[in-house]
Amino acid sequence: MSELSQAPLGTETITLKHADHTIIKDLSVTFPKGKVTAIVGPNGCGKSTLLNGLSRVHRPSSGHIILESKDIHTMPAKEVAKKLALLPQETSAPDGITVRELIRFGRHPHQSFLKQWGMDDRTAIEFALKAANLEDLGERLLDTLSGGQRQRAWIAMSVAQETPLLLLDEPTSALDLGHQIEVFELIRALSSQGKTIVMVVHDLAMAARYSDYLIAMKSGEIIAQGTPKEVIQPSILEELYGIQCDLLDDPSTGTPILINVRRSGAPVTAKTSAASKKAKCDMAFS
Amino acid sequence: MPFLVQFFQRAPSQRPLSVCFTLICLILLTCILLSLLIGAGSVNISQSWQALIGQGTEEATFIIRELRFPRTLVALVVGMALGIAGALMQAVARNPLAEPGLLGVSAGASFAVAIALLLGASAATLAAGVAQIGALIGCFFVMAAARLQGQFKDPVRLILAGAALSSLLTALTSILLMYDQRAADEIRFWVTGSVAGRALDHLMAVMPYFVIAALLTLYVARPLASMALGEKVALGLGHNPRTIRYLVMLSVALLAGSATAIAGPIMFVGLVVPFAARALVGPDIRRTMIMCLPIGPLMIISADILTRIIAQPTEMPLGVLTAIIGAPVLMMIVRAKRLPTLA
Numbered sequence: 001m002s003e004l005s006q007a008p009l010g011t012e013t014i015t016l017k018h019a020d021h022t023i024i025k026d027l028s029v030t031f032p033k034g035k036v037t038a039i040v041g042p043n044g045c046g047k048s049t050l051l052n053g054l055s056r057v058h059r060p061s062s063g064h065i066i067l068e069s070k071d072i073h074t075m076p077a078k079e080v081a082k083k084l085a086l087l088p089q090e091t092s093a094p095d096g097i098t099v100r101e102l103i104r105f106g107r108h109p110h111q112s113f114l115k116q117w118g119m120d121d122r123t124a125i126e127f128a129l130k131a132a133n134l135e136d137l138g139e140r141l142l143d144t145l146s147g148g149q150r151q152r153a154w155i156a157m158s159v160a161q162e163t164p165l166l167l168l169d170e171p172t173s174a175l176d177l178g179h180q181i182e183v184f185e186l187i188r189a190l191s192s193q194g195k196t197i198v199m200v201v202h203d204l205a206m207a208a209r210y211s212d213y214l215i216a217m218k219s220g221e222i223i224a225q226g227t228p229k230e231v232i233q234p235s236i237l238e239e240l241y242g243i244q245c246d247l248l249d250d251p252s253t254g255t256p257i258l259i260n261v262r263r264s265g266a267p268v269t270a271k272t273s274a275a276s277k278k279a280k281c282d283m284a285f286s
Numbered sequence: 287m288p289f290l291v292q293f294f295q296r297a298p299s300q301r302p303l304s305v306c307f308t309l310i311c312l313i314l315l316t317c318i319l320l321s322l323l324i325g326a327g328s329v330n331i332s333q334s335w336q337a338l339i340g341q342g343t344e345e346a347t348f349i350i351r352e353l354r355f356p357r358t359l360v361a362l363v364v365g366m367a368l369g370i371a372g373a374l375m376q377a378v379a380r381n382p383l384a385e386p387g388l389l390g391v392s393a394g395a396s397f398a399v400a401i402a403l404l405l406g407a408s409a410a411t412l413a414a415g416v417a418q419i420g421a422l423i424g425c426f427f428v429m430a431a432a433r434l435q436g437q438f439k440d441p442v443r444l445i446l447a448g449a450a451l452s453s454l455l456t457a458l459t460s461i462l463l464m465y466d467q468r469a470a471d472e473i474r475f476w477v478t479g480s481v482a483g484r485a486l487d488h489l490m491a492v493m494p495y496f497v498i499a500a501l502l503t504l505y506v507a508r509p510l511a512s513m514a515l516g517e518k519v520a521l522g523l524g525h526n527p528r529t530i531r532y533l534v535m536l537s538v539a540l541l542a543g544s545a546t547a548i549a550g551p552i553m554f555v556g557l558v559v560p561f562a563a564r565a566l567v568g569p570d571i572r573r574t575m576i577m578c579l580p581i582g583p584l585m586i587i588s589a590d591i592l593t594r595i596i597a598q599p600t601e602m603p604l605g606v607l608t609a610i611i612g613a614p615v616l617m618m619i620v621r622a623k624r625l626p627t628l629a
Contacts, residue, residue, distance in 0.1 A: 081524025094569035096299030
């Protein structure tokens with residue numbers, strides 16, 4: 001509890017169910033303030049469900065989600081939206097919307113029926129455009145942008161929301177490598193401005209490189225958490241993904257790189273080591 | 287002229303709303319004038335004009351003041367209501383084909399009225415509330431069908447379900463009214479709709495409902511616009527999608543119910559009007575609704591003028607004419623390779 005009162009966001013023994021199927025049971029976790037936390041794990045491990053729980057999309061059947069020491073479900077939706085921004089995995093916008101119009105939606109929690117549009121809204125939107133490096137693209141139609149630019153526009157919308165916390169569900173899932181890096185670098189830049197960021201990331205190599213804190217989940221439970229170096233250990237990876245591998249340090253960033261990745265129990269032969277070389281490339285660059 | 291060319295070359299969402307709005311309002315004003323001048327009866331245009339500027343015969347003045355003026359005013363209000371109701375419903379069902387007329391909301395309202403008539407209410411004293419209740423029940427059916435739609439991701443299914451409900455209710459309404467032994471005119475009114483022969487009293491009776499619906503619509507416009515980005519995003523922005531959906535449907539029921547109470551069930555207006563509005567100013571729901579305000583009356587008033595011309599010296603039912611305009615638009619939207627997304 002003492003930990004929770006300091007962390008801006010956390011959970012207290014939450015249980016999340018889909019219909020009758022329990023995805024996450026009695027999970028307690030806190031997210032470090034001002035850091036980028038990545039939640040990783042195999043498909044179906046409950047990482048997206050956890051994020052949906054944190055963002056009120058999915059209401060826990062028991063337990064509490066604590067936002068700045070208050071239960072999130074006792075707070076007015078608007079108050080939550082001033083503290084916590086959310087970018088879902090799949091986004092779709094109406095045809096013909098411009099980047100600036102999209103970003104304007106981020107101001108909704110700060111506006112009301114009586115207070116429609118003000119100077120602070122304008123400032124926040126200019127700031128968001130600048131933060132996401134979209135100043136020249138403000139009047140462009142969203143459909144005409146590249147995947148990376150589009151995703152930066154969506155993130156800019158949440159920047160305009162001016163929340164200390166940002167949740168992202170697989171922010172780079174549909175992007176190629178260059179665009180992924182573009183988006184992750186924006187996320188790092190936001191973090192250096194003091195935002196607390198929690199994201200679900202599919203790609204372990206990217207998660208290791210761009211986050212300060214890793215939470216590894218399997219079957220709805222947290223297997224390990226800590227710095228990328230602490231979490232990316234051969235024994236933990238075997239438990240998570242059923243793979244064996246060796247680790248190297250990236251010479252430029254110092255983050256761990258997986259090499260010689262193979263299915264657990266598979267004998268090391270010339271063939272598998274060739275295959276694992278390819279797998280290594282896939283892991284690192286997919 | 288180069289100004290107009292440049293104007294239409296811009297993407298719809300980037301056209302200035304004020305220009306589009308003014309343009310349509312000018313056309314609407316012309317139509318309103320024509321509606322006061324043109325009739326199926328013996329009073330011709332020049333006699334009508336004389337009456338309008340205060341120098342007409344007693345007969346012409348009477349016809350314009352007591353028949354054409356209320357009729358035009360009713361068409362104006364009903365057009366606004368049905369246009370906005372269609373835009374709201376399409377936004378909340380995320381389906382460009384959703385329309386209170388096609389989906390059985392108007393038919394629900396007429397059916398409720400038919401039952402009330404059968405139970406002994408007289409058409410003159412009938413409370414508009416009866417139509418509202420019928421419209422509300424129709425709305426619940428639509429919401430249930432929209433939920434099914436979510437599972438199939440097929441916009442046409444919702445329309446099929448709605449058309450089935452609508453036909454059933456219309457058939458039942460006809461049967462009930464036949465038992466009632468009243469004039470065929472009244473049966474026709476509650477089956478196809480019309481703005482003719484409506485007195486200003488009818489309009490005043492439903493005005494409070496329109497005012498409530500207008501306030502509700504103003505309130506939900508912003509959250510509803512954010513729902514076009516997806517429900518999760520709307521939730522993240524501090525809105526409550528479920529509450530918004532209920533408020534929108536309540537507003538649709540009030541608008542379509544009141545419109546039906548004064549003009550009978552008029553189909554396709556809620557489909558064609560938002561479609562035209564989006565073609566002019568793009569998909570943002572707030573811009574669409576503002577454009578529906580003049581386009582809705584424009585469609586009803588011009589259709590109503592045609593009803594007086596086509597079958598002279600008698601009149602054609604308005605609902606028949608809106609269907610003649612609306613059905614091809616429906617075909618066009620469905621046949622388009624890619625249904626325009628509202629999501």
